[in-house]
C-alpha cells in the first residue's frame with residue numbers, strides 16, 4: 001500500500017498541527033470523503049463496507065437526521081436555560097425507551113462527559129470516590145474516567161490502578177479465569193464482593209460500580225447470565241450506585257432489547273448513553289432515577305453550555321424516530337442472528353476462529369492459534385493451551401481493508417474482530433462480508449503459527 005499525493009499531504013499537515021498522541025487507522029491511512037448507509041467512500045471514489053462504526057447508528061449521513069439538524073440549526077441554537085419544546089420532548093422520548101425508574105435526564109456532549117457526571121453522582125450519593133470497574137474497560141478520556149479505565153491506566157503511558165479504583169476480572173467464559181464453571185455469572189460476580197470486603201477491612205466505603213452491558217474494549221464479551229444481578233446486589237448492599245455504560249451497545253443494537261443491560265434483567269441506577277444517540281453529532285446523556293437526581297442536586301448547579309441545545313435535541317429525536325420507523329432493533333436482531341450463524345459456519349471450517357459471540361449487531365469473533373484450538377467436536381479439549389492469534393487478526397483486518405471492508409480488532413490481546421456496523425447493514429452486506437472473510441481466512445497470512 002502506498003499513499004497517493006492527496007493523502008500524503010494531509011498526513012504531513014496533520015502531524016504538524018494535531019496532538020501527537022492521536023493515531024490514524026491503518027498504516028496507509030484512508031482519506032474518507034463521503035458516507036452513506038453502511039458505506040464510506042474514499043477520495044478516489046472507492047467504496048468500503050463499514051463494519052466498525054456504531055456511531056453512525058442509523059446509517060452514515062441518514063437524510064432524516066441531516067434534515068432535522070439543518071432545519072433546527074437554521075432557526076435557533078441556544079442553551080438549556082431557556083424553555084424549548086425539543087429539549088423536553090427529547091427527554092420524554094428517551095426516557096420512554098427506558099424502565100420507568102430511569103426518568104431523569106442530564107444532556108451532555110460525549111460519552112466521557114456522561115461517565116464523568118455519573119461518577120460525580122456516585123460520589124455525592126456515597127461520600128466516596130471508590131469505584132469498582134471491569135478489567136480492560138474504557139469509559140472516557142477525562143481524568144476521573146481514565147482512573148476507572150483499565151484499558152488506559154494499565155496500558156502504555158498509564159500510571160497504573162489508582163487507589164480509589166478496584167478492578168474485577170472480565171467475566172470471559174472463553175479464555176478468562178473461569179471457563180467451565182458451573183455458574184460463571186456467580187463465580188465472576190464474587191470478585192465484586194471480595195473487593196468490597198477489602199475496602200471494608202480498611203474502613204473504606206464504596207461509591208459505585210460501572211460496566212458496559214457487553215464488554216467492547218474487552219473483546220465483545222457477553223456477560224454470563226445472572227452476573228449483573230449479583231454484582232448490583234452486592235454493590236447496593238455496600239451503599240454504592242450501579243452505572244450501565246451503554247455508550248457502545250445501546251439504542252436497539254443488541255436486537256432482543258433496546259438497552260444492553262436488559263439482557264441481564266437488571267435496572268441500573270444510572271445509564272450513560274453516547275455515540276449512537278447523535279448519529280455522529282456530539283450528543284450524550286446521563287439518565288438516572290429521581291432519587292439519584294435529587295441527591296445530586298445539592299445546591300450546586302450542573303450546567304452544560306452545549307448539552308441539551310435545540311439542535312442536538314432535534315438530532316437525537318430524529319435518531320430515535322428513525323430507529324422506530326425503520327424497525328432497526330428488529331433488523332439488528334434478524335441480521336445479527338443471520339450473520340452469527342454464518343460466522344459459526346466459518347468457525348467450523350477455520351480452526352483459527354476460536355469463538356463467535358455477541359448479540360444483535362454487536363458481534364465478535366476471537367482468533368486463537370489453530371494448534372491450540374479445541375476441536376469443535378471436543379468442547380472439553382485443553383482450553384488452557386489456547387493462545388491468541390494477534391498477528392493473524394492484524395493480517396485479516398488489513399487484508400479485508402484491501403478488499404473493501406473496514407474491520408477493527410480489540411480485546412487485551414487484539415485478537416478479537418469486532419463487528420458493530422451502522423444498523424442499515426443488511427443480509428447482502430453479511431453475505432459479502434462472509435464471502436471475503438472466508439477468502440482471507442484461507443490465505444497464508446491466516447495460517448502462520
Ligand code: PMP
Nearest residue numbers: 110111112138139140247248274
Ligand atoms: N464509554 C465507552 C464504552 C466507550 O466506548 C467510549 C468511547 N470509545 C466512551 C465511554 C467515551 O465516549 P466519548 O469518546 O464520546 O467521550
